[in-house]
Amino acid sequence: MPEINAGDTAWMLVATALVMLMTPGLAFFYGGLVRRKNVLSTIMHSLFILALISVTWVLWGYSLAFGPDTGLGIIGGLDWIGLEGVTAAPSPIYAPTIPHYAFMAFQMMFAIITPALITGAFAERKRFKAFVLFSVAWSTLVYAPIAHWVWSPDGWLYGLGVLDFAGGTVVHLSSGISALVAALMVGRRIGVIRETEPHDVTMTVLGAGLLWFGWFGFNAGSALAANGIAALALVTTNTAAAMAALTWVTISWLHKGSPSVLGAALGAVAGLVAITPAAGYVSPAGAILIGGGVAVVCYGAAQLRIRSRVDDALDVFAVHGVGGAFGALATGVFASVAVNAAGHDGALAGNLGQLAIQALAVVAVAVYSAAATALILLVVNAAVRIRVPSAAEEAGLDMAQHGEIAYQL
Numbered sequence: 001m002p003e004i005n006a007g008d009t010a011w012m013l014v015a016t017a018l019v020m021l022m023t024p025g026l027a028f029f030y031g032g033l034v035r036r037k038n039v040l041s042t043i044m045h046s047l048f049i050l051a052l053i054s055v056t057w058v059l060w061g062y063s064l065a066f067g068p069d070t071g072l073g074i075i076g077g078l079d080w081i082g083l084e085g086v087t088a089a090p091s092p093i094y095a096p097t098i099p100h101y102a103f104m105a106f107q108m109m110f111a112i113i114t115p116a117l118i119t120g121a122f123a124e125r126k127r128f129k130a131f132v133l134f135s136v137a138w139s140t141l142v143y144a145p146i147a148h149w150v151w152s153p154d155g156w157l158y159g160l161g162v163l164d165f166a167g168g169t170v171v172h173l174s175s176g177i178s179a180l181v182a183a184l185m186v187g188r189r190i191g192v193i194r195e196t197e198p199h200d201v202t203m204t205v206l207g208a209g210l211l212w213f214g215w216f217g218f219n220a221g222s223a224l225a226a227n228g229i230a231a232l233a234l235v236t237t238n239t240a241a242a243m244a245a246l247t248w249v250t251i252s253w254l255h256k257g258s259p260s261v262l263g264a265a266l267g268a269v270a271g272l273v274a275i276t277p278a279a280g281y282v283s284p285a286g287a288i289l290i291g292g293g294v295a296v297v298c299y300g301a302a303q304l305r306i307r308s309r310v311d312d313a314l315d316v317f318a319v320h321g322v323g324g325a326f327g328a329l330a331t332g333v334f335a336s337v338a339v340n341a342a343g344h345d346g347a348l349a350g351n352l353g354q355l356a357i358q359a360l361a362v363v364a365v366a367v368y369s370a371a372a373t374a375l376i377l378l379v380v381n382a383a384v385r386i387r388v389p390s391a392a393e394e395a396g397l398d399m400a401q402h403g404e405i406a407y408q409l
Contacts, residue, residue: 002096011226018217019109029207032200037396038124039406045119053112064144069154075145095224120314121179122186130386137376162361166222168277168327169365176321178373188311208265219279233279236287243291244271270298274327281343286334332358
């Protein structure tokens with residue numbers, strides 16, 4: 001019979017709080033990147049999602065993502081709707097040494113921040129009513145099924161042996177791909193040709209620091225115990241973030257002639273994204289290679305976005321979509337059972353099949369996220385027009401949508 005371990009439980013409660021802090025951190029990170037007239041509306045996206053998905057996750061989201069499978073490995077049923085059957089006793093399926101409530105709450109924080117990531121793609125131009133409808137639908141129809149595929153023992157990707165320690169495919173790839181689709185369907189901002197200058201880089205750096213701090217709970221907490229794998233995940237997380245920040249700053253310095261403060265923040269986040277699926281499966285040396293590699297790839301993706309006509313306002317696809325895919329594939333290269341016996345060897349250890357499984361997961365999650373997001377946006381737009389009127393967009397969403405302004409000048 002599973003028994004609750006006090007140390008594991010204490011760590012998981014702390015990790016849950018750390019991951020919760022990431023959503024306000026994201027609010028600051030995104031808020032500093034937009035124009036002054038849209039600061040509050042951008043921060044409100046993350047703040048409101050924190051409240052909204054906290055409720056929907058308890059009512060039905062957790063059951064769909066982690067509840068008993070419906071038989072196809074695609075989605076859970078409604079056995080645990082309203083947390084029926086979820087108690088303070090441990091869950092032998094997911095976390096046998098902590099209360100089931102603790103596991104549910106930890107996973108809830110992942111479900112909260114994932115749709116919040118998408119908001120950076122349609123910042124400064126989306127109607128708030130449409131945003132609310134989209135967030136509920138996306139969390140239910142995109143996030144919950146993908147979480148079930150990858151993390152439920154009954155999920156079809158889990159059955160194939162895919163490795164995703166803390167959400168490279170479930171969180172970052174799904175949100176990054178969905179962000180790209182949203183940016184294409186919502187359209188470009190009025191008057192924005194290539195990119196806008198952040199109104200407050202200080203706020204963005206503060207947000208990046210909070211994200212980095214919270215990411216220790218995100219990745220190390222995914223060990224679901226206070227053990228050596230949690231310690232490994234903490235070390236690889238910090239190492240990859242640091243290496244990616246150094247690499248991004250170096251590239252931008254060579255490219256633009258100065259060491260960018262904003263580049264350091266973006267690089268760190270890209271490194272955190274890429275190490276997420278690999279954190280508990282690779283060595284610290286592997287984390288250095290992953291961090292350096294993802295900075296190069298994501299920097300290039302961001303430059304391509306600037307030169308394209310896609311107005312992914314805050315580079316969600318370039319950082320989370322591209323970074324998530326890179327991290328998932330890199331896991332298939334650098335993973336080693338010598339590091340974590342619960343994982344699988346990757347390509348460097350002679351197991352090319354693992355890389356193929358990771359690639360399949362990337363394709364499946366990307367295709368499903370894109371198709372489902374497009375359908376959701378079409379339905380939402382038919383019910384509530386997604387984009388604000390041009391006059392409201394030019395005035396700024398803070399006043400037009402919320403009747404408030406961030407700064408009294």
